[in-house]
Amino acid sequence: YAAVPLGLALTSFLGSSPEISPALPWLLLAGLGTMHAMLYRTSGVPVRKRFVFEVALFMVLITILVLYTHDIFRPFESYTPYISEAMPLIFILFCALWIKTFGMPNRADFQRYGALLGVLCIIDLVTEVALYQAAPIVRLIGNVDVLAGLLLVALCASLKPGANDGGAYEPNQGHRVWRILIMLGIAACLSRTGLFAAAWIYLCFGRGGKLVRTVCSLLFLTLIGLTFLLPTTASDAIRYTDYWLWVESVRLYTESPMLLFTGFPIGNALPITFPVGMSGIWEAATGSPSMMGVYLPQVSSFWLRLTLAWGIGIPLAFLTTAFALLFRRLTRMGAGLIAALFAQGMTSPLLFDPAMAAAIGFAFFLALSEPQRTANVKIEKTETKKDSPEPEAPAKPGPVEEWNMRPL
Numbered sequence: 001y002a003a004v005p006l007g008l009a010l011t012s013f014l015g016s017s018p019e020i021s022p023a024l025p026w027l028l029l030a031g032l033g034t035m036h037a038m039l040y041r042t043s044g045v046p047v048r049k050r051f052v053f054e055v056a057l058f059m060v061l062i063t064i065l066v067l068y069t070h071d072i073f074r075p076f077e078s079y080t081p082y083i084s085e086a087m088p089l090i091f092i093l094f095c096a097l098w099i100k101t102f103g104m105p106n107r108a109d110f111q112r113y114g115a116l117l118g119v120l121c122i123i124d125l126v127t128e129v130a131l132y133q134a135a136p137i138v139r140l141i142g143n144v145d146v147l148a149g150l151l152l153v154a155l156c157a158s159l160k161p162g163a164n165d166g167g168a169y170e171p172n173q174g175h176r177v178w179r180i181l182i183m184l185g186i187a188a189c190l191s192r193t194g195l196f197a198a199a200w201i202y203l204c205f206g207r208g209g210k211l212v213r214t215v216c217s218l219l220f221l222t223l224i225g226l227t228f229l230l231p232t233t234a235s236d237a238i239r240y241t242d243y244w245l246w247v248e249s250v251r252l253y254t255e256s257p258m259l260l261f262t263g264f265p266i267g268n269a270l271p272i273t274f275p276v277g278m279s280g281i282w283e284a285a286t287g288s289p290s291m292m293g294v295y296l297p298q299v300s301s302f303w304l305r306l307t308l309a310w311g312i313g314i315p316l317a318f319l320t321t322a323f324a325l326l327f328r329r330l331t332r333m334g335a336g337l338i339a340a341l342f343a344q345g346m347t348s349p350l351l352f353d354p355a356m357a358a359a360i361g362f363a364f365f366l367a368l369s370e371p372q373r374t375a376n377v378k379i380e381k382t383e384t385k386k387d388s389p390e391p392e393a394p395a396k397p398g399p400v401e402e403w404n405m406r407p408l
Helices: 003-014 024-039 051-067 069-085 087-102 107-132 144-157 176-189 192-205 210-227 234-255 278-286 302-310 313-328 332-344 354-368 374-387 399-403
Strands: none
Touching: 003 107, 024 051, 024 087, 024 354, 051 069, 069 087, 069 302, 087 354, 107 144, 107 176, 107 354, 144 176, 144 192, 144 332, 144 354, 176 192, 176 210, 192 210, 192 332, 234 278, 234 302, 302 313, 313 332, 313 354, 332 354
């Protein structure tokens, strides 16, 4: 929520830098998590005898991978596009392993760091307007759709549980200041899909009465209309390419309906031709020449990319699984996350982006899990001490146990 946007801002101020994989921070976290799992077992008791040996073996493995990366992965180069399109599943498994190692985050964590990101988005918007008299899509701290997606997850974590949540217990964590900063951050992003999702979530599941929820939702919708009046910037080419890819995909499915079920060949360029005038917009948005064609990693929409790669079956299975898990334990946080995924997935990469995938994965595990009653821990301890019966005296050991005698 803070490190990645601040890192992007730092590289923007420093100028050109070597190309770094967006998954590098999560690879480093995976390494630290592995070392922690070597030192501590599930019980939390440190196991120091084997720790040094296991870490030494782990570092030898990492050294071999770094030195001979090209040679090791050369036989698997043909599978690289498939691994790239399977990244949503990989990131969800990463979240599951992280929670297994370090435990479940709580709602206060999402709100605290969501408020921090909201402050960064407000400062970034003020800076952009002061320096460039514009509000571009690609800001100093990242793409507004990605930033809005992270803030929407924090907004869902701030939703107050209601009386008709199926009896599921949800802690009412967080502070009003955090919730205000999160909503102001979403407004400062000026992401159209983010504002629409925020209006939808707050109107249906937000805090306050009907009048307050309606007014806040109308303000978000008004900001959507305001985005069409803002001066255009060079980064607006990203929006045009998103709209164009959706239209071209519908045309391809109309011409070949079977592709809707089978998907397009992964690793090959999509059979899309650039019309007159679109080549310059594509090159400005992606930095890739139009003569190279359009590839799946260049499709920013999560739902569109998933459908183009695997067919309509995988997105439908994803939504069916999400709804099935949601209705098993119906909560407002889970319902809000479904709404955010549905809306924000139209323009943002969601689970294909490492930062968004980590936040969404942790949030879904939190929404679907049985939370600890952290708010009632002290009360429960007091009641236990007050109402618990006196412990019984241990039974007197027999002669065999007392003298540790053995049968002859």
